[in-house]
Amino acid sequence: MALVFKVRRSEPQLVAPAKPTPKELKLLSDIDDQEGLRFHIPVIQFYKYDPSMKGIDPAKVITQALAKTLIFYYPFAGRLRELPGTQRKLAVDCTAEGVLFVEADADVTLKDFGDALQPPFPCLEDLIFDVPGSAGVLNSPLILIQVTRLACGGFIFALRLNHTMSDAAGLVQFMTALGEIARGADSPSIPPVWQRELLNARNPPRVTCEHREYDQVADTKGTIIPLDDMAHRSFFFGPTEVTALRKLVPPQFHKASTFELLTACLWKCRTAALKMDAEEEVRIICIVNARSRFNPPLPRGYYGNGFAFPVAVTTAGKLCKNPIGYALELVKRAKDAVTDKYMRSVADLMVSKGRPHFTVVRSYLVSDLTHAGFGDVDVGWGKAVYGGAAKGGVGAVPGVASFYIPFKNMVRGEQGIVVPLCLPAQAMDTFVTELDSLLKPKAPLINTTHLIPSSL
Numbered sequence: 001m002a003l004v005f006k007v008r009r010s011e012p013q014l015v016a017p018a019k020p021t022p023k024e025l026k027l028l029s030d031i032d033d034q035e036g037l038r039f040h041i042p043v044i045q046f047y048k049y050d051p052s053m054k055g056i057d058p059a060k061v062i063t064q065a066l067a068k069t070l071i072f073y074y075p076f077a078g079r080l081r082e083l084p085g086t087q088r089k090l091a092v093d094c095t096a097e098g099v100l101f102v103e104a105d106a107d108v109t110l111k112d113f114g115d116a117l118q119p120p121f122p123c124l125e126d127l128i129f130d131v132p133g134s135a136g137v138l139n140s141p142l143i144l145i146q147v148t149r150l151a152c153g154g155f156i157f158a159l160r161l162n163h164t165m166s167d168a169a170g171l172v173q174f175m176t177a178l179g180e181i182a183r184g185a186d187s188p189s190i191p192p193v194w195q196r197e198l199l200n201a202r203n204p205p206r207v208t209c210e211h212r213e214y215d216q217v218a219d220t221k222g223t224i225i226p227l228d229d230m231a232h233r234s235f236f237f238g239p240t241e242v243t244a245l246r247k248l249v250p251p252q253f254h255k256a257s258t259f260e261l262l263t264a265c266l267w268k269c270r271t272a273a274l275k276m277d278a279e280e281e282v283r284i285i286c287i288v289n290a291r292s293r294f295n296p297p298l299p300r301g302y303y304g305n306g307f308a309f310p311v312a313v314t315t316a317g318k319l320c321k322n323p324i325g326y327a328l329e330l331v332k333r334a335k336d337a338v339t340d341k342y343m344r345s346v347a348d349l350m351v352s353k354g355r356p357h358f359t360v361v362r363s364y365l366v367s368d369l370t371h372a373g374f375g376d377v378d379v380g381w382g383k384a385v386y387g388g389a390a391k392g393g394v395g396a397v398p399g400v401a402s403f404y405i406p407f408k409n410m411v412r413g414e415q416g417i418v419v420p421l422c423l424p425a426q427a428m429d430t431f432v433t434e435l436d437s438l439l440k441p442k443a444p445l446i447n448t449t450h451l452i453p454s455s456l
Helices: 058-072 168-182 239-246 258-273 316-321 324-336 340-353 425-439
Strands: 007-009 013-015 025-027 040-047 079-082 090-093 099-106 143-149 155-162 230-237 281-286 311-315 363-368 386-389 401-409 414-424
Touching: 013 058, 058 099, 058 143, 058 155, 058 168, 155 168, 230 239, 230 425, 239 258, 239 414, 239 425, 258 281, 258 316, 258 324, 258 363, 258 401, 258 414, 258 425, 281 316, 281 324, 311 316, 311 324, 316 324, 386 401, 414 425
Parallel strands: 099 143, 281 363, 363 401
Antiparallel strands: 007 099, 013 099, 025 090, 040 155, 040 386, 079 090, 143 155, 230 414, 281 311, 401 414
């Protein structure tokens, strides 16, 4: 039976920087302001009761730390504008209006959520309340935070970010700074670096690489996933499951990363579940952190978007009929394509093609958060017992994206990865069947009742 509880919220407030900050216009990079990042992305942190913090209100600690952190990260307290006379160029108007903050209480304990703290979370819309008028990309708060105190003394720290401002690495850097200041630091240990001009297009722009992730594909057969009757489930991959999958690939791929292996497997099973025509083109988009692939690498402290959407393209027929090794080779090739030259070419494409959205028609996007560090964020109550993506399927088109989240299996004591997936209900049933067929005679993958998350 699904957990149901009540959340009582106070009126939303704006938390501004604790000291005066520069009033200026700061341009985003040409990687930041692409159409595919113009949405708000939710993350959620669960913290247990700490007896040493008895009587201390986490909402008060976090609001005070937030005001101090915004002195250093003052662009987050501003508002996005689209510059007139440009091709939809975005800039932050550093107005110091503040970050939206909601204080709440819930009549539920952390234990009530069960051992398997994983997406989809019950009553998520109450734990990260969509304050009316706050979800716009332009002229709206860039961050919304809700701190919900639980009946056990623990609390939930949920955050929603305008994705044009930062990627996972940049957001974790900001949240880590907030945690440091909440615990008494005067300033962040890693000073924030803006320098968005580092990822701007060249003059004149010149697209030197192939970028099929931005193909303009017509959905002639209505194969964009329907939004009604969507099922949300999470799947655990521990050493047992990964070993079973490795046995399905040829020897030359035995050193493939777990990310590459899982991505190939999930892409194949998901495509089969959606029952696409054999001749239809299908795509896997792998989020690749490109920070270290620049020459020179992006500076430490850079908190803008520093990743790419490289894509592999094939037909549904080839993907489903070929063994896993076929999909794995395509995934590896796509990931390896991301270089400094590739990223410069993406920025140039954005400027020359009007900042297009990546292709969502018959696409599946995966993002590896296993090393992002969300669960390490400590605001005074220790590390989160769960930290990371609030749900799967986020973005402009629900159901397109999945996140890989580190997890610990409580029964077997194994470290592994949980992948939240969002599919139409009927397709989800087929997906489970396809996945189990790859893992037999192993235990069914979908029994996640006894999982507990590890620190991210």
